[in-house]
Amino acid sequence: MTAVAGARPGRQQRARALLRDHLDFGPRPSRAVLLALAGALAVQRIAVPGTQLPLLVPLVYVAVAIGLHRRVLSFDVARLRLFLVAAVLVVASTLVAVLRGLAPSVSSALLVLGVYACGTLVLTAPTWTGHRALLGGYVRVMSAFAGSGAVLFALQWAGLAYSDWLAAVLPDRMLLSGYYTTNALFYGSPYQRANGLVFLEPSFFSLFCGLGLAAGLYLRVGLVPLGVLAAGLITSVSGNGMVVATAAVVVLVGTRQWRSLRPLVVPGVLVAVVMVAFGLGPILATRLTEVTRSDSSASFRFVQPYGVFADHLVQSVPTLLLGQGAGTADTLASQVRTDLVAPIIPKVVYEYGLVTAVVLLAMLVSMTLSRVPTWVVGAGLALVYWVINPSLLVPLVPFTVFTFMTLWAPLRSPDGGGRPPPVLT
Numbered sequence: 001m002t003a004v005a006g007a008r009p010g011r012q013q014r015a016r017a018l019l020r021d022h023l024d025f026g027p028r029p030s031r032a033v034l035l036a037l038a039g040a041l042a043v044q045r046i047a048v049p050g051t052q053l054p055l056l057v058p059l060v061y062v063a064v065a066i067g068l069h070r071r072v073l074s075f076d077v078a079r080l081r082l083f084l085v086a087a088v089l090v091v092a093s094t095l096v097a098v099l100r101g102l103a104p105s106v107s108s109a110l111l112v113l114g115v116y117a118c119g120t121l122v123l124t125a126p127t128w129t130g131h132r133a134l135l136g137g138y139v140r141v142m143s144a145f146a147g148s149g150a151v152l153f154a155l156q157w158a159g160l161a162y163s164d165w166l167a168a169v170l171p172d173r174m175l176l177s178g179y180y181t182t183n184a185l186f187y188g189s190p191y192q193r194a195n196g197l198v199f200l201e202p203s204f205f206s207l208f209c210g211l212g213l214a215a216g217l218y219l220r221v222g223l224v225p226l227g228v229l230a231a232g233l234i235t236s237v238s239g240n241g242m243v244v245a246t247a248a249v250v251v252l253v254g255t256r257q258w259r260s261l262r263p264l265v266v267p268g269v270l271v272a273v274v275m276v277a278f279g280l281g282p283i284l285a286t287r288l289t290e291v292t293r294s295d296s297s298a299s300f301r302f303v304q305p306y307g308v309f310a311d312h313l314v315q316s317v318p319t320l321l322l323g324q325g326a327g328t329a330d331t332l333a334s335q336v337r338t339d340l341v342a343p344i345i346p347k348v349v350y351e352y353g354l355v356t357a358v359v360l361l362a363m364l365v366s367m368t369l370s371r372v373p374t375w376v377v378g379a380g381l382a383l384v385y386w387v388i389n390p391s392l393l394v395p396l397v398p399f400t401v402f403t404f405m406t407l408w409a410p411l412r413s414p415d416g417g418g419r420p421p422p423v424l425t
Contacts, residue, residue, distance in 0.1 A: 029072050029123055030130040034137040036063045037403050041145065041208065044200055044396050045166060047176045054176060054395050057114065064118060073121045076409060079366050080120040086363045087113050089356040090326070097325030100318070104325025104351075108393065112326070115395050119367035123407050131373055131408050135215040142212035143225045146232025149196035149205055153235040162192040176200070185237060194235035200396065202236040207384055209233040210241025211377070211404075214248035217260050218376040226264070240388055244380030251376045308336055309346035323353035330390075341390040348392070368398075371412035372405050381405065 039059065046055040067073035090109055097104040123130075156162055164182055167175060179200045183193045193202035196209075209232040216226050233241040252260050312332065313320045324332075329342040329350045342350075344364070349357045368385055372378035381401055384391070391397040 029126070030133040031137070032063075032067070032072065033123075033403060033407065034134050034141070036060070037134075037138065037400075038141045040396065040399060041141070042198055044204070045175055045179075045181070045198060046170070047174060049174060052176060052178075053111075056399065057111075057395050060118060060395075060399060064121065067121070071124055073407075074124045075120050076122045079363070082359070082363045082366055083117060083120050086116075086356075086360045089359055090352065093323055093352045093356045094326055096322055100322070102325045102328070105327025108327035108351075111393055111395075115393075115398055116363065116367065118399065119363075119402055119406050121402070121407065122409050126408050126411050128411060131411065132219060134404075135219055135377070136221070139212050139216045139219065139221055139225050139229070142208055142232075143228045145196045145198075145205075146209050146212065147228045149194040149199075150228070150231040150235045152197070153192075153194040156191050165197055193237045194232065196232065196236075201238075203238040203240045203389075204396070206233055206236035206238035206241035207244060207389075208241070208400075209236060210244030210380060211400075213241070213245040214377045214380055217245075217248050217252060217264070218374060220260055240384055243383050243388055247380035247383055248376045251379050305333065305341060305343055306346055308333070308340065309342070309350050313346075313350060319350065319353070321353045321355055323349070323351050323356065326351050343390060344386055344392050347390070367406050368401050371409040373408040373411050378405050 040056050043055050043059065047053060048055050048058065064073060090112060094104050094106065094109045152160075152162070162182070167181070181195060181199075181201060183195070183202050185191045185193060194205060195202045196205040199205040199208070209229050212229040213226065213233065216229060233245065249261065249264070252258075309329070309332075329347040332350070333340040333342045345361065348360055348364075352360060369382060372382075381404060385397055385401055389397055
């Protein structure tokens with residue numbers, strides 16, 4: 001205690017934070033965040049009755065209100081200021097679009113503001129112990145989803161026809177539409193990709209299985225959860241989770257954390273067995289190389305949208321500077337081709353124009369790429385958010401980024417406890 005008392009203020013703060021971490025064996029905020037995340041995963045396909053607004057959005061606001069009331073959550077001042085400036089510009093851009101005789105989607109602009117207001121929040125007193133507790137709890141929750149999804153996938157080969165059990169229980173008006181919840185392994189196949197019962201699409205099931213693998217590698221969990229998560233990832237037959245898991249491995253290799261990579265041997269063998277047993281090898285190989293084909297879904301997601309939006313922006317100076325209005329990027333993409341998507345950067349520029357897009361994108365960068373607790377988990381999430389998925393208006397994706405990355409930003413602040421132990425960074 002004498003050494004701490006005689007230290008300079010900055011060192012005192014770091015010493016207190018380190019002591020707090022060692023004493024924090026039961027981080028209540030982490031349990032609350034984990035429960036909120038598990039609940040979000042369970043209700044992700046459910047809409048507010050009579051609308052297509054995800055039920056997830058009002059539930060998150062209820063959780064935020066409770067967190068603010070109990071002072072578990074607080075506002076990050078820098079992010080809040082940036083959000084307020086961006087909000088003014090988004091509203092102004094929408095009004096200008098109306099005055100120009102365009103037809104912006106007011107609900108789209110409001111959803112942007114409603115979702116990303118949550119990105120201004122951080123945990124008031126986060127700890128590295130609490131962060132690891134969240135990741136460990138998530139591995140357990142996602143292992144249950146992954147196991148159930150993989151089992152239902154395998155049962156198709158035993159003669160149990162695939163069924164959308166959630167849709168069988170809930171009426172259509174309570175479910176979000178526009179997602180490929182049921183997706184065949186390939187055109188004409190009688191077998192369906194795994195979606196873990198409650199996930200929006202197999203691609204989302206894949207994403208969260210991959211995120212579980214990244215968290216498991218970071219924590220060096222046992223072989224069983226890694227194997228179950230790998231089985232869920234493979235049976236989804238989607239690339240999102242592969243991106244997240246591969247990014248985690250790349251970060252671990254880049255930081256020379258070889259011990260964290262040893263548990264990959266058994267899941268790797270399991271993956272090979274599953275691929276051979278269910279004939280998934282050629283299908284997955286096609287998914288990995290389809291970006292080179294102009295008629296593939298990967299091309300419509302990663303390549304063609306940039307050319308389409310760039311052409312429209314170059315041809316119209318008013319569109320480049322002021323945009324076409326909120327929600328119009330998705331309309332343009334669907335007019336070009338029904339399965340063409342609008343990635344975040346071209347979408348923001350096309351809808352709001354450069355004047356607003358510069359501030360709005362700066363806000364998004366501050367919320368998704370600044371002060372990331374660990375890039376083992378964060379690298380893949382960032383790739384999915386910015387590149388892989390049209391994530392701006394799919395609340396589940398930014399809320400997931402906020403849960404694993406944004407809320408924990410104080411840990412990377414000078415007075416937030418500094419860096420975690422080297423073995424976990």
